[in-house]
Amino acid sequence: MTTRARLxxxxxxxxxxxxxxxxxxxxAARRAGERDRARPGGPSVAPGAVTLDGEGRMIFRxxxxxxxxxxxxxxxxxxxxxARTSAPIRCLRFHAAAGTGVCLxxxxxxxxxxxxxxxxxxxxxxxxxxxxxxxxxxxxxSPSGHLVAWTVFVGGDSxxxxxxxxxxxxxxxxxWTPTPTLEAYAIVKDGRPYHASDxxxxxxxxxxxxxxxxxxxxxxxxxxxxxDIAARTVTTLRPNVECPSLSPDGTRLIFxxxxxxxxxxxxxxxxxxELRTMRETPLAEPRSVDDQVVWAGDHTVMYAxxxxxxxxxxxxxxxxxxxxxxxxxxxxxxxxxx
Numbered sequence: 344m345t346t347r348a349r350l351x352x353x354x355x356x357x358x359x360x361x362x363x364x365x366x367x368x369x370x371a372a373r374r375a376g377e378r379d380r381a382r383p384g385g386p387s388v389a390p391g392a393v394t395l396d397g398e399g400r401m402i403f404r405x406x407x408x409x410x411x412x413x414x415x416x417x418x419x420x421x422x423x424x425x426a427r428t429s430a431p432i433r434c435l436r437f438h439a440a441a442g443t444g445v446c447l448x449x450x451x452x453x454x455x456x457x458x459x460x461x462x463x464x465x466x467x468x469x470x471x472x473x474x475x476x477x478x479x480x481x482x483x484x485s486p487s488g489h490l491v492a493w494t495v496f497v498g499g500d501s502x503x504x505x506x507x508x509x510x511x512x513x514x515x516x517x518x519w520t521p522t523p524t525l526e527a528y529a530i531v532k533d534g535r536p537y538h539a540s541d542x543x544x545x546x547x548x549x550x551x552x553x554x555x556x557x558x559x560x561x562x563x564x565x566x567x568x569x570x571d572i573a574a575r576t577v578t579t580l581r582p583n584v585e586c587p588s589l590s591p592d593g594t595r596l597i598f599x600x601x602x603x604x605x606x607x608x609x610x611x612x613x614x615x616x617e618l619r620t621m622r623e624t625p626l627a628e629p630r631s632v633d634d635q636v637v638w639a640g641d642h643t644v645m646y647a648x649x650x651x652x653x654x655x656x657x658x659x660x661x662x663x664x665x666x667x668x669x670x671x672x673x674x675x676x677x678x679x680x681x
Contacts, residue, residue, distance in 0.1 A: 385652065386427055386672055393417040393430035395439050395465045398681040404437050405429060406652045406673035420679055423656060423671040430467050436479040439678040441488030443516060447479035460493050462516060471519055476510055481635050485549035489516055492547035502633060503608055511544040528570065531578040546586035546635050556587045556596060581621060586635035594618055597636045597644050597661060615661055624663040637677050647675050
């Protein structure tokens, strides 16, 4: 066979293989799209106007399959499972308060994914973008809307084990001055200054514009800490507390507690903590919850559990009474606005 003939044969073979590969990918994508469209039970979503000041509204990340997956959607707060109106902004984590929103989002690049924390105004327009150094995990806005916090995984991707590292940042929206990591704060543990190379923080919940609660992890243990922004200090209050969420009246926290004897993959139960007495009360949710709950008024909290679309929203009374119930399919990271 001549050199020319061999070259022609090689080109034909390459073209044939490329055609087969394209057909395989196209067929797989078509089947995936048909599967997603045919999946039953997905809430309907329609595009429209979404703002952070809608009276009696709730906003969350839509997990339903289709063109609006991962977009922020607005629903009536009194009917979380009702009709959804979507905005063309996609978030992996979201929270909002007092007309300020924060969207932790992913940007796909030619070589790798990158992540940003976008601070949003009342019309969901981006005010500032901050590059973040890992996979989005938690985010919160202070009740006044003046402070924004977020946590990302910079090593590992699960709180269930011990092989992970986090970075938690706070930004003041009045000055746009960031605190890149809470690890810069001085730690007071058991009444004494504390230093360790393995310190991690996550799960900020704001009390006001000067103070917050969060989780501190070190030496294989977790602690509830109270932070003082002006003094740049955190002080431990209690062990075995993760992802605290402060009640609207500032008197109680709901948190994740590791319970001995549970599976290492599902180690948590939800508890309420009365801050004045430090008395704990287990909530009536029998499953492990890996989420930072959101208060839906003074007496109920919402949180995500795994569902057919990735996550569903559930609620349970905050005093240990009653029972948990699912309130919305295919939903994540709720925030009450207006």
